[in-house]
Amino acid sequence: MHINYDPILSEPFGYGYLSHMEEGPYCARGAGLYEECKVLPIAYDKEVGLFRCGRVFCAVGIHYDIGTYYSEELIVQKKEKYPEYSEFLDMLKQYTEPLSTEFRVRDLMDPMDLKVSDAGAGWGGGAGGGHTIPDYGGLLALGTSGLRAKINRYRKVNPHAEDFYNGLEKMLDGFEVIGDRIKAMAETMAAETEDEGEKKHLLDIARAMETCPRNTPYDFLSAAQFFWLYFSYDGFDSPGRLDQIFLPYWKKTPYDEAFAILDGMWQGFRKFRAWNMCISGSDEKGNDMTNEISFAMLELVKKYRYSTPNLTMRWHENTDPALMRSAAEAIGMGCGLPALYNDKAVCRMFIDELGIPPKDAHDYAMNGCNQIDIQGKSHMGLEDGEVNLYKCLEFMLHRGKCQISGEKLTMDCGDPCSFATFEELLAAYKKEVEYVTNVICRMANVTQQGHGETAQNPWRSIMHQGCIEKGRDFKCGGPLYNHGQILIEGLADTVDSLAAIRYHVYEQKNFTMAQLIHALETDFAEDEVMRQMLAEKPARFGNNDPSSDALAKDITDHFFRYLLTIPTYRGGRYTGGCSTFVRAPGYGIHTGAGANGRHRGDPLIADSIGATPGRDENGPTALLNSVLALPHHLAGSGFVLNIKFDRTLFNTEEGINNFLALWKTFFENGGQQLSVTVVSAEDLLDAKVHPENHRNLIVRVGGYSDHFVKLSADLQDNVIARTGYAN
Numbered sequence: 001m002h003i004n005y006d007p008i009l010s011e012p013f014g015y016g017y018l019s020h021m022e023e024g025p026y027c028a029r030g031a032g033l034y035e036e037c038k039v040l041p042i043a044y045d046k047e048v049g050l051f052r053c054g055r056v057f058c059a060v061g062i063h064y065d066i067g068t069y070y071s072e073e074l075i076v077q078k079k080e081k082y083p084e085y086s087e088f089l090d091m092l093k094q095y096t097e098p099l100s101t102e103f104r105v106r107d108l109m110d111p112m113d114l115k116v117s118d119a120g121a122g123w124g125g126g127a128g129g130g131h132t133i134p135d136y137g138g139l140l141a142l143g144t145s146g147l148r149a150k151i152n153r154y155r156k157v158n159p160h161a162e163d164f165y166n167g168l169e170k171m172l173d174g175f176e177v178i179g180d181r182i183k184a185m186a187e188t189m190a191a192e193t194e195d196e197g198e199k200k201h202l203l204d205i206a207r208a209m210e211t212c213p214r215n216t217p218y219d220f221l222s223a224a225q226f227f228w229l230y231f232s233y234d235g236f237d238s239p240g241r242l243d244q245i246f247l248p249y250w251k252k253t254p255y256d257e258a259f260a261i262l263d264g265m266w267q268g269f270r271k272f273r274a275w276n277m278c279i280s281g282s283d284e285k286g287n288d289m290t291n292e293i294s295f296a297m298l299e300l301v302k303k304y305r306y307s308t309p310n311l312t313m314r315w316h317e318n319t320d321p322a323l324m325r326s327a328a329e330a331i332g333m334g335c336g337l338p339a340l341y342n343d344k345a346v347c348r349m350f351i352d353e354l355g356i357p358p359k360d361a362h363d364y365a366m367n368g369c370n371q372i373d374i375q376g377k378s379h380m381g382l383e384d385g386e387v388n389l390y391k392c393l394e395f396m397l398h399r400g401k402c403q404i405s406g407e408k409l410t411m412d413c414g415d416p417c418s419f420a421t422f423e424e425l426l427a428a429y430k431k432e433v434e435y436v437t438n439v440i441c442r443m444a445n446v447t448q449q450g451h452g453e454t455a456q457n458p459w460r461s462i463m464h465q466g467c468i469e470k471g472r473d474f475k476c477g478g479p480l481y482n483h484g485q486i487l488i489e490g491l492a493d494t495v496d497s498l499a500a501i502r503y504h505v506y507e508q509k510n511f512t513m514a515q516l517i518h519a520l521e522t523d524f525a526e527d528e529v530m531r532q533m534l535a536e537k538p539a540r541f542g543n544n545d546p547s548s549d550a551l552a553k554d555i556t557d558h559f560f561r562y563l564l565t566i567p568t569y570r571g572g573r574y575t576g577g578c579s580t581f582v583r584a585p586g587y588g589i590h591t592g593a594g595a596n597g598r599h600r601g602d603p604l605i606a607d608s609i610g611a612t613p614g615r616d617e618n619g620p621t622a623l624l625n626s627v628l629a630l631p632h633h634l635a636g637s638g639f640v641l642n643i644k645f646d647r648t649l650f651n652t653e654e655g656i657n658n659f660l661a662l663w664k665t666f667f668e669n670g671g672q673q674l675s676v677t678v679v680s681a682e683d684l685l686d687a688k689v690h691p692e693n694h695r696n697l698i699v700r701v702g703g704y705s706d707h708f709v710k711l712s713a714d715l716q717d718n719v720i721a722r723t724g725y726a727n
Contacts, residue, residue, distance in 0.1 A: 011078075011088075011089075011092065012032070012035035012036045012038065012039050013032035013033065013035060013036050014032065014088075014092045014096060015032070015035055015088075016028070016031035016032035016033070016034055016035030016036070017029060017031065017032035017095070017096065018088075018091055018092070018095060019031060020032075020170075021095065023163070023166060024162075024163030024166065024167075025163065025456075026163045026164045026166070026167035026456060026458070026473070027163050027166040027167045027170060028167075029167055029456060029458060030166065030167030030168065030169070030170030030171045030174075030458045031167075031170050033170065033171055033174055033458060033459065034170045034171065034173050034174040034177070036174070037053075037173075037174030037175070037177045037178050038174075038177055040053050040054055040178070040233075041053065041054045042054075042178070042181055042182060042185060044185065044186070044189060044202075045268060045271075047264065047267045047268075047271070048228075048264045048265060048267050048268035048271070049201065049260075049261065049264035049265075050205070050224060050225050050228040050264065050265070050268065051182045051185065051186065051205065051225065051228070051229070052228060052229075052232035052268070052272075053178050053182075053229065053232050053233050054232065067101025067102070067450070067451050067454055067455025068096070068099040068100060068101050068454050068455050069100065069101070069102065070093075070096055070097045070099070070100040070103075072093075072097075075089050075092060075093055098454075099454045099455075100454065101450055101451055101454045101455045104450040104453060104454045105125065105446060105447050105450035105451075108446040108449060108450055109443065109446055110442065110443075110446075112409075113439045113442055113443050114443075115407070115409055116409050116410060116436065116439050117439070117440070117443060119391070119402045119404065119405060119407070119409055119590060120388055120391050120402075120404070120586070120587055120589075120590025120591055121387070121388055121391045121392065121395070121409075121410070121436050121439070121440075122385060122386045122387040122388050122391070122436065122439075122440045122489070123385055123386055123440070123443070124384065124385035124386075124439070124440040124441065124442065124443025124444040124446075124447065124486075125384065125385065125443045125444045125445075125446060125447025125448070130368075130379075130381070130382030130383070130384075131237055131238055131275055131276075131367040131368040131371060131373075131381060131382065132237060132238070132367060132373065132379060132381065132382075132460060132464070132474075133237075133238045133239075133240035133365050133367045133373045133375045133376065133381070134230070134234065134237075134240075134375075134376055134460065134463035134464065135375065135376025135377070135463050135464060135465055136227055136230070136231075136239065136240065136242075136245050136375075136376070136463075137244070137245045137375075137376065138376055138463075138465065139213075139226075139227075139230060139463060140216065140217055140223055140226060140227065140245065140249070141216060142216070143212065143213055143214050143215040143216050144172045144175055144176055144213050144214050145214045145215055146215075146216075147168075147172060147462060147468075148169065148172060150468055151165050151168055151169060151172075151468055154468050154469055154471060157469075157471075158470070158471030160471065161471025161472070164461075164471050164472070164473065165468075165471065167456075167458045168458055168461060168462055168468070170458070171458040171459050171462060172462065175213050175229070175230070175233075176213060176214060178213075178229055178233065179209045179212060179213045179214070179229060180209070182205070182209050182225070182229065183205075183206050183209035183210060186202045186203070186205045186206035186209065187202075187203070187206045189202050190202035190203045190206065204221055205221070205225050207222075208221060208222035208225050208226070209225065212225065212226040212229075213226055213229060213230075217249050218249075218252065219249055219252045219253045220246065220249045220250050220252065220253035220257070220258045220261055221253065221257075221261055222249070223246060223249035224246075224249075224261050224262075224265060227239075227245075227246075228265070228268070230459075230463075231274075232272070233459070234459065234460075234463075236269075236272040236273060236274050236275075237274075237275055237367065238274070238275040238276045238277070238365070238366065238367035238368065238373075239269070239274055239276075239277045239309075240276075240277065240278055240365040240367070240373075240375045240376075241277075241278050241279070241281070241363070241365045241375055242277050242278075242279075242293065242297070243279045243280070243289075243290075243291055243293035243294045243297065244289060244291075246293055247291055247292075247293060250292065250293055255292070258296075259296055262293070262296055262297070262300065263300060263303075266297075266300045266304065266306075266309070269308070269309035270304075270306045270308050270309060273308055273309070274308070274309040274310075275309070275310060275367055275368050275369070276309070276310045276311075276312060276365070276366040276367050276368060276369070276370070277297070277309055277310070277311050277312065277365075278311075278312045278313075278314060278365035278366055279293070279294040279297055279298070279311065279312070279313050279314070279338070280294050280313055280314050280315070280319060280320075280323055281314030281316065281343055281362065281364075282314070282316035282318065282319075282343050282347075282362055283359075283362050284357075284358035284359045284361070284362045286316065286317070286318055287318070288316070288318045288319055288320055290319065290320045290323050294323060295322075295323065295326060297311065298311075298313075298323070298326045298327060298330050298338070299326075301330040301333075301335065301337050301338065302326075302329060302330050302333060305333050305334070305335045306335065307335055307336065307337075310337070310339070310366075310369065311337045311338040311339070312338055312339045312340075312341055312365070312366045312370070313327050313338040313339070313340055313341070314341050314342075314343055314364075315340060315341065315342050315343065315663075315664075315667050316342075316343040316344060317344070317668070324660055324663070324664075325656070325660065327340070328650070328656050328659055328660055328663075329650075329656070331650070331659075331676050331678060332647070332649075332650025332651075332656065332659075332678055333650075333678070334647060334677075334678045334679055336675070336676065336677055336678075339366075339370060339673065339674070339675050339676075340663060340667075340673065340674040340675075340676070341366070341638075341672065341673050342632075342667040342670075342671060342672050342673065343362065344667065344668075344670065345632040345633055345635070345639075345667075345670055345671065345672035346361075346364055346372060346672060347361045347362055347364070348633045349575070349633050349634060349635060349636050350364065350374075350636070352633070353564060353575070353633075353634060353636070354481070354483060354572075354573065354575070354636065356374065356481060360374050360377055360480070360481075361374070363375050363377070366381075366638065367381045368381065368382075368383060369383075369579055369638070370577075370579050370637075370638030370640055370673070370675075371383055371485055371577070371579070371637050371638060372485075372577075372636065372637055372638060374480070374481055376463065376464055376465055377464065377465045377466065377479060377480040377481060378464070378479050378480060378481035378482070378483070379460075379464065379474055379475070379478075379479045379481075379482055379570060380481055380482060380483040380484060380485065380568075380570075380572060380636075381485065381637070382484065382485060383485055383487060383579065383637070384441075384444035384447075384448070384484040384485055384486055384568070384574070385440040385441065385443060385444040385484075385486045385487070386440070386486065386487040386488070386489055386583070387433070387436055387437055387440050387486060387487070387488055387489070387559070388436075388488075388489040388490050388587045388590075388591065389433065389488055389489065389490050389491055389493075389494040389555065389559070390489065390490030390493045390494045390497070390587070390591050390594065390605060391436075391490070391587070391590070391591050392429065392432045392433045392436050392494075393429055393432070393494050393497055393498065393594075393595075394591060394592050394594070395409070395410045395411075395432050395436070396413050396416070396425075396428050396429045396431075396432040397416055397517060397520065397595070398517070398520075398521070398592075399412045399413070399414075399415065399416075400412045400413075400432075402592075403520070403521065403591075403592025403593065403600065404590055404591070404592060404600070404601070410432065410435055410436060410439075411431070411432065411435045413428035413429075413431045413432050414428055416428070416513050416517065417512070417513045417514050417517070419513070421506065422501070422502045422505075422506040425501065425506075426498065426554075426555075429498070429555075430555070430558050433555075433558070433559060433562070434562055437486070437559070437562060437563065437566070438566070440486060441484075441486060441563075441566045441574055444484060444486070444568070444569075444574075445568060445569040446569075448475070448484075448568060448569035448570055449569045451475045452473070452475045452476045452569065452570070455475060456473040456474075456475060456476070457473060457474045457475055458473075460474040460475075461473050461474040461478055464478065464479040464480075465479065465480055466478055466479045466480040466481075467479060475570070476570070477570050477571035481572060482568060482570035482571045482572040483568060483570075483572030483573055483574065483575055483636060484568040484570070484572060484573070484574040484575070485574070485575055485576070485577055485636060485637035486563055486574050486575075486576055486577075486637075487576065487577050487578055487579055487637060488556070488559060488576060488577075488578050489578075489583065489584065489587050489605070489606075490584075490587060490591070490605050490606055491541075491552065491555075491556065491578065491606055491609055492540070492541045492542060492552075492605075492606035492609075492610065492611050492612045492615070493594060493596055493598065493605045493606050493612055494555065495541040495548055495551050495552040495555065496540050496541055496548070496594075496596035496612065496615070497594050497595035497596040498551055498555070498595075499538050499539075499540075499541075499547065499548045499551055500534045500537070500538065500595050500596055500597070501513075501516070501595050502551075503537060503538045504516075504533060504534065504537075510533060511530060515527075515530070516530070516595060519531070519593070520592065520593045520594070520595065521593075523592075523593045523599055523600040524593060524597075524599065531597045531599075532597065533597075534595055534596060534597035535596065535597025535598075536597075540596075540611060540612065540615040540616070540617075541611055541612075541615075541626055542610055542611025542612075542615060542616035542622070542623045542626045542627075543611070543615075543616060543617055543618045543622050543623075543626065544618060544621075544622035544623075544625040544626050545626070548626070549625075549626045549629035550629065552626070552629060552630060553629045553630055553631060556576075556630050556631055556634075557631045557634065559576055560575070560576040560631060560634035560635065561634065563575060563576050564634075575634070575635070575636025575637060576634065576635055576636065576637065577635045577636065577637025577638050577639050577640075578608060578609045578635070578637075578638070578639050578640050579637065579638045579640050582711070582712070584603075584605055584606065584607040585603035585604070585605075585712065586603070587605060588601070588602055588603040588604060588605040589601050589603050591605070596612075607642055608640045608641050608642040608675070609627055609630060609639055609640060609641050610623060610626075610627060610641050610642060610643065611623060611626070620643065620645075620662060621662070623643070624662070624665075624666045624671065627641055627671060628666070628669050628670060628671055632670050632671055632672040633670065635672055638672075638673055639672040639673050640673050640675050641671070641673055641674055641675065642675050642677065643674060643675070643676055643677070644676075644677045644678075644679065645659070645676060645677070645678050646678075646679075647678050647679060649678070650678060688713075688716055
């Protein structure tokens with residue numbers, strides 16, 4: 001198709017797409033991306049020491065986070081400015097407006113599902129396409145030449161997928177164009193600089209781009225530049241297991257030189273907010289995978305004390321004790337890094353519940369804040385949705401009615417006043433959870449469908465094993481594993497409420513169910529004594545109370561096992577987790593008065609799988625014992641435990657040893673995750689009053705670290721309220 005086009009319009013994707021439509025939609029998409037690669041901005045970042053490229057965000061284009069985006073406003077503006085290209089712009093509208101991911105997802109959503117979500121019951125799908133961890137190791141090992149050979153091999157296996165493979169080859173053409181452009185720019189800059197050190201470095205990069213991206217890197221600098229080419233193109237998402245990916249090339253470079261290159265990349269990871277990196281871990285035989293790069297990355301955490309990039313360390317029974325101590329020292333510096341994960345819990349979930357082979361299960365890493373993926377082999381670490389368990393209890397007690405809006409939004413599980421036993425009430429609560437879970441999973445699947453239909457992703461299809469082999473796109477079930485992850489909110493608040501109902505209504509008969517529901521509907525306006533009784537007894541979750549802990553296990557086990565029965569649109573199953581990010585206060589605001597004595601709209605609710613902030617009163621061992629009652633082995637996403645220690649704990653050798661013992665014991669007994677904030681209570685309180693004096697104060701939120709003064713007031717209060725342990 002002949003297109004009247006001029007680069008001044010900044011519509012390279014649209015031009016490439018329309019020019020190749022007759023060859024098939026996937027090839028057209030790859031051609032559009034190829035045209036972008038010819039013009040996208042390339043820059044040398046002196047602080048990082050590498051060249052980066054940036055995606056072209058134009059009126060019509062593919063964006064890694066929101067799929068295919070069409071802007072009517074920009075098209076109209078361009079038609080007015082360049083009337084001679086009206087025909088081309090009209091064609092863009094005609095052929096690409098139907099590809100809008102945003103419009104497609106919106107059209108597929110059930111309005112009632114949206115109302116349930118908006119009421120604070122949770123969310124499903126979201127606006128983005130989600131995080132992922134590409135197969136950087138495979139990319140470096142094969143180069144584009146090896147990937148072309150792989151594509152040609154599987155063309156013969158999947159003759160029906162010719163359009164798909166043509167699109168992938170167009171994308172590889174684009175990567176090679178970027179590499180050639182970097183080589184030319186490096187040579188030009190080297191010729192213009194008088195700094196001999198900088199000249200040598202630029203010429204080394206130019207030489208690297210003679211080999212890469214077509215072939216395998218030969219040292220750490222060539223590997224780093226090859227990686228950075230793709231990493232920046234893909235939007236600076238999650239690097240994954242860099243200590244494993246880079247090791248073959250690191251070994252070919254003197255240590256001091258390699259560390260300096262890694263140091264530069266660390267500045268880039270911070271500057272562009274790389275989401276998550278992972279170090280250490282075990283292989284399927286239990287061997288420790290710790291290496292020089294693992295230690296080097298912890299040294300960079302300690303050197304700079306940045307809140308980003310988010311770093312995760314995997315623990316197993318054979319983890320090098322020296323690495324554990326280095327991690328504890330880094331945590332003690334107060335930057336919230338690294339987050340700690342347990343292979344024993346994560347790999348068990350993948351192997352026993354999802355049937356993932358041990359070799360792949362042990363190749364997991366974190367992306368986003370703390371979602372879990374199999375590096376380069378899965379499309380499942382997205383945070384597909386979230387269920388507010390506390391809101392589910394509200395719906396059940398009020399027969400499907402939202403106490404904030406007054407609307408009936410969910411199922412009526414029966415009159416709570418008619419339940420003769422607590423077991424009947426608990427069964428009704430579980431039915432409500434299943435109803436809301438179905439709503440959220442339905443929304444997540446609609447979003448997955450919208451992305452699969454409108455936002456096929458050639459570069460990520462190249463970068464994930466299974467796609468080339470199947471001849472299927474990354475967003476349409478191409479990767480080897482396509483499971484989903486639905487998180488929970490308000491776990492401790494729900495447990496405390498159910499335990500209070502059991503104790504006061506059914507066991508002690510201090511008041512009737514009708515009296516309780518009236519008090520909740522009026523936000524305890526006439527029942528302050530009742531509210532205090534509910535808040536004080538029985539023992540709250542997080543204090544090693546067997547009765548509350550068993551209840552927490554029961555409702556979490558039910559939710560996770562129910563999720564496993566629900567298929568994803570991509571072709572897997574849903575699993576559960578808990579990562580509150582910054583959402584906990586918002587859920588509190590959207591939830592009515594609770595049977596744990598909490599007032600309507602109070603933003604202070606549980607921010608992880610631990611106790612409601614400030615309600616764990618019996619020390620860290622009691623808290624961890626309570627949390628260990630939960631089914632960590634069923635959590636396929638990050639099962640975050642936020643825990644706060646006073647910085648004095650890490651000031652002595654004894655204190656560090658005590659923390660190491662606590663960490664090891666928790667993980668040996670099956671705990672999945674620890675997110676540790678090290679700070680003094682005095683600093684937190686003063687930072688609310690004098691933020692200008694505490695701009696470098698860092699705390700752990702849900703699955704990431706951030707500067708305390710940047711958080712919302714409600715989230716600051718949540719962090720302050722967490723119990724701080726000194727021993």
